[in-house]
Amino acid sequence: xxxxxxxxxxxxxxxxxxxxxxxxxxxxxxxxxxxxQTAVCRALERQDSLRDPGAVKTWFTRILMNACTDTLRxxxxxxxxxxxxxxxxxxxxxxxxxxxxxRVDALPGEVGTVIKLxxxxxxxxxxxxxxxxxxxxxxxxxxxAGLKRLRVAMEGAEF
Numbered sequence: 309x310x311x312x313x314x315x316x317x318x319x320x321x322x323x324x325x326x327x328x329x330x331x332x333x334x335x336x337x338x339x340x341x342x343x344x345q346t347a348v349c350r351a352l353e354r355q356d357s358l359r360d361p362g363a364v365k366t367w368f369t370r371i372l373m374n375a376c377t378d379t380l381r382x383x384x385x386x387x388x389x390x391x392x393x394x395x396x397x398x399x400x401x402x403x404x405x406x407x408x409x410x411r412v413d414a415l416p417g418e419v420g421t422v423i424k425l426x427x428x429x430x431x432x433x434x435x436x437x438x439x440x441x442x443x444x445x446x447x448x449x450x451x452x453a454g455l456k457r458l459r460v461a462m463e464g465a466e467f
Contacts, residue, residue, distance in 0.1 A: 347372040419454040
């Protein structure tokens with residue numbers, strides 16, 4: 309099987325996983341779909357840079373995370389206009405319920421990304437380091453910091 313065929317097969321088989329990851333980072337359906345589309349286009353354009361066809365999952369996940377980061381940067385430059393009758397918020401609200409997913413979404417950016425890649429996408433620490441471009445010790449410290457925050461938050465929740 310050629311590299312192009314392997315990549316195409318991977319992209320088709322992992323459409324839902326790619327969308328879930330993008331949505332978990334961006335929290336917006338349209339932005340997540342755009343990020344996946346951008347990542348697929350970039351992967352197809354740059355398939356020659358894939359040296360090891362066995363590492364296609366890590367390689368594509370990194371491309372997808374970069375597309376999500378680009379979207380987040382673009383969002384931060386946009387100034388939203390408040391709708392009539394709405395007052396602008398001064399800070400982010402607390403999650404509406406005590407679900408674990410909402411608490412993961414409330415984690416700071418890089419910590420939340422490590423938690424999502426580890427537990428939602430089941431990547432190894434080494435793969436997370438490759439995807440995010442971080443040292444494995446940084447990945448570990450962010451993972452454990454995030455788990456500690458989640459544990460403290462969940463212990464404080466009433467069941």
